[in-house]
Amino acid sequence: MPRWEQHTAAARRSLFWNARMERMPRAELDALHLAKLRGLVAFVYERSPYYRRKFDERGLKPRHIATLDDYKRLVPLTDKQDFIRLQSERPPYGDTLALPFDLVAHHVETSGSTGLPLAIPLSAYDTERYGESWTYGFWAHGIRPEDSFYFAFNWGNFAGFWSCYYGARRMGCRVISGGGADSQGHIKNILRLKPTVLISTPTFALRLATVAKEMGVDLRDSSIRFTYHAGEPGPFALPAMKRQIDEAWGADSGELLGIAEIEAFAPGCPERDGVHVNEMNVFAWSMNPATGAEVGDGEVGENIITSYTNSAQPLLNYRSHDLVRSVGGCACGRTWRKLPGVVLGRTDFMVTVRGTNVYQTAVENLLGEHTGVSPFFQLVLEHADGNDRMTVEFEPDPAVARADWDALARAVGDRIHKALHVRLEVNPMAPGTLPRYDLKTKRIIDKRPKELRRELDR
């Protein structure tokens, strides 16, 4: 047998991981989507009790899906809360599984930032496919098989790190786990092991840069040539973030948009101003969240996503609650839908505090349920030391004695910590001091610099 090279010289010169598919004309892509969606609808109707029930409630049969428009209009929307409820009623997966249990090869979870974590079962094949989106992004960013990855993460159950690992494996790169190391340990590991790619959240890349400076280390002299980020607004969403990371590391930063339960579905564009939906792995369209109607090309709408690659727990017409501006065509040559600025805002406002996504609605729900907390409260957002910070200010119920305010604040903080896995500062305020509103109450007081907010939050 001849010896194999991983890639031939011609393949290495390619600017695309798969030029044929990444540049496929729209009409051909849509024809492929239709065939995939019809196959997927038949698959879930046959194999998932959850989807069969949802379809039967509407009198919907797989044969009714004849066009992409049919799919968007007829297949019911799904939402994370449905899946969490079904899973909590009958752990671990409720009736959302579409595969025999013995084909579930990897269990991962969401971060639990909106409440309970969502369990994500993946088959072995799903894990292979999940990672592929990262690889499209790595290749477009200039990363090649001789590069090596440093993962500045602890290796828990969170899906994102694992999918990135699958992607690095697919490309054939050396992989180094940063599991168990603190910030100084990460810096020392990088200096000792000489990886060329840093994988981290964007704010953690900046945190590492600060720590390195304190250690007297200039990361611009390190082996890192690329940084690649996900999990929170990053360099392609926030130009200021891109500038800071690139300068601190002397490297090119990249970004991928993923949703743990869907997949790492939108790798970064080499133009470095947005991401492209991986149209081999998912189908996405944009919806006006108020009316449910599809919005046009270039208009802001909620990203509604269907994954072809999570066959264990399929997600069809899944509400991401991410507001995006989806456009066709890009200077980079890809025909896959582009999301300039990545996620522009949330249908339910979200902020990332110390690496944890915190939703306004989740905090509001907890405050609203807590005995002794009045309806008058607000969430103050600030940005300090490279991180977003959220402070809860609330007025205790007038029945609560002044002497008990601090204990109440501690109890509220503990409740938030337990439910959302993040410690927020909670300050009791004298009754009558917080602003009152005649119309819609303004809960968020955003004091962050505009350039560090998502576009629609500015």
Next chain:
Amino acid sequence: MLKPAEMIARLRRARRLVHEIHVGTDIPQIQSILRHADQNLHWALWNLGEIDELRPDLPGSVKPAARAKPKPGARKRAKKR
């Protein structure tokens, strides 16, 4: 360079060969390796635009009931969301 149709034909042939070996052995290790090989061959076909099955390993997932023509009037019977 092979044309896409030529790649697809060879990949399909490779899958048939892999399957022949899989059913022709009782060595668990070899069967496991071949299963992964088949998944990768299926994935290569998918990424060349061949999508006649969602998964390679489940009977019934192959069916393009999906591709059957809807009966006239069938769509109207499905309730809109």
